[in-house]
Amino acid sequence: MPKTLWTDELLDRAHAAVDLALKHGADGVWASTSAMRSTECQVRDGKLETMQQSNSRSLSLELYVDGRYFTHTTNDLRESQLVGFVKDAVGLTRALERDPHRELPDPKLFEGRTTVDLQTFDESVERIDVDRRVATCMAAAERITGKPKVLSNSTSFTDVRGESAAVSSNGFVGQNRGTYVSMGCSVTMQDEGDRRPEDGMWASHRHVADLPDAAWIADQALERAAARLGSKKAPTATTTMVVDRLAVPQLIAMLLSPADGGSIQQGRSFWAERRGKPVLAKRLEIVDDPHLLRATGSRPYDGEGIATKRRTVIAQGALQTIFVDTYYAKKLGIAPTTGGWSNIVITPGKGDVAKLVADAGKGIYVTDWLGGNADDTTGDFSLGLRGHLIDKGRIGAPIGEMNATGNLLDLFAHVVAIGDDTWTHGWMRAPSMSFAKVSFSGA
Secondary structure (H helix, E strand, C coil): CCCCCCHHHHHHHHHHHHHHHHHCCCCEEEEEEEEEEEEEEEEECCEEEEEEEEEEEEEEEEEEECCEEEEEEECCCCHHHHHHHHHHHHHHHHCCCCCCCCCCCCHHHHCCCCCCCCCCCCHHHHHCCHHHHHHHHHHHHHCCCCCCCEEEEEEEEEEEEEEEEEEECCCCEEEEEEEEEEEEEEEEECCCCCCCCEEEEEEEECCHHHCCCHHHHHHHHHHHHHCCCCCECCCCEEEEEEECCCCHHHHHHHHHCCCEHHHHHCCCCCCCCCCCCCCCCCCCCEEECCCCCCCCCCCCECCCCCECCCEEEEECCEECCCECCHHHHHHHCCCCCCCCCCCEEECCCCCCHHHHHHHHCEEEEEEEEEEEEECCCCCEEEEEEEEEEEECCEEEEEEEEEEEEEEHHHHHHCEEEECCCCECCCCEEECCEEEEEEEEECC
16 A cells, blocks of 8 residues: 555554553454545535534544453544553453453454455545635526525535554554545425425535536536425325335335344344345346446445455345344354445346336335334335326326335335446436335325
8 A cells, every 4th residue: 555644654653553452451452543524515506614623533443351342442543642542441341240251253254365456545625725625616606596496505515634553452453535525416496385395416526537527517417406396295195106216225224224133133134034035026136346447335344354345135026134243243153254344236137217217117216215214123124205206107296294214124025126337426326216015195
């Protein structure tokens, strides 16, 4: 990894923390350090509203002392303060209850780390100055401000640079760095009476060059907001649901959220008795790919230092992988995989959202989820939504103030189509999807 301003110092501090903890009686140590700088520019109705920058540095120390475990964190990385912090942390950990399931990962899990440059760091982020941030937001605002029925609009641009290092007492040494850039626009329109429909468009990437331009984001935000004008409740019905690629990630996140070791071990997961069983539509295939170049979730190792690798999560209608760290793996009596997902990728099918709508003929097209919840234990869900009626294979009148209800396992057992219009400007690679027999409550 190329030397940078922060990372070498972060690595030195992590090494020092491990050495000090062992000196003061710790049996095992994991030390991780990080530094981040984030800058956000926000323009409202064509005028600069905020320009703010935040900087942070931290040291996290995971200690294993006489069968006891605890994590200690400080934002003071000065060498003069480190000795006292580590000494006190070891003493505090020694006073806790024993936990026989806590241990450092097997060093064999550190092996096989990818040597490929995942291109998570964009040098050009360092060259973004105030003028460029403001100009980018203003360019978007100019395309929206003054348009018919527009009451207000807001545009933001955020750029982040972060670096980290980690060292363990059983042989792990790692350094990582990344950048993140995002832009979004929101638009509020004047509708009948006092109704003020709002919508927008957002995109995020590791590299500035991969972001859509400001004009496209602004045009999409305006188009989506204008499509909300005249929105009404549709009749209560059980019908086909087509979900836009921007709304699919929330459904997938709810499906996979209980597929982690903690939820399963604690009896809070509907996957507990269903791992490996074909309970979903076979056409649904999902992988976790931590090695996608320039993707926001890409990483060579996870938070425990376990070397990352591509994993099949859903295939042949069954959950193939659970996300389980060392602690919960030991409690469950299984091998650890990784503590959390990286880049979730849904295998695309054929056709864009227009084709899915045409094939549905009649139903509801969901563009956004508005609140609601899902029960990790049962899979039951109730989600507010906005979107459009599907009439004669076309996107029709806008609808809102409705709920979709059901069970996640049943919903994903009735996937009838997956599009090929994968959204690549966010944390999940998701295309539009179509589901049969979905219950909607409305007028």
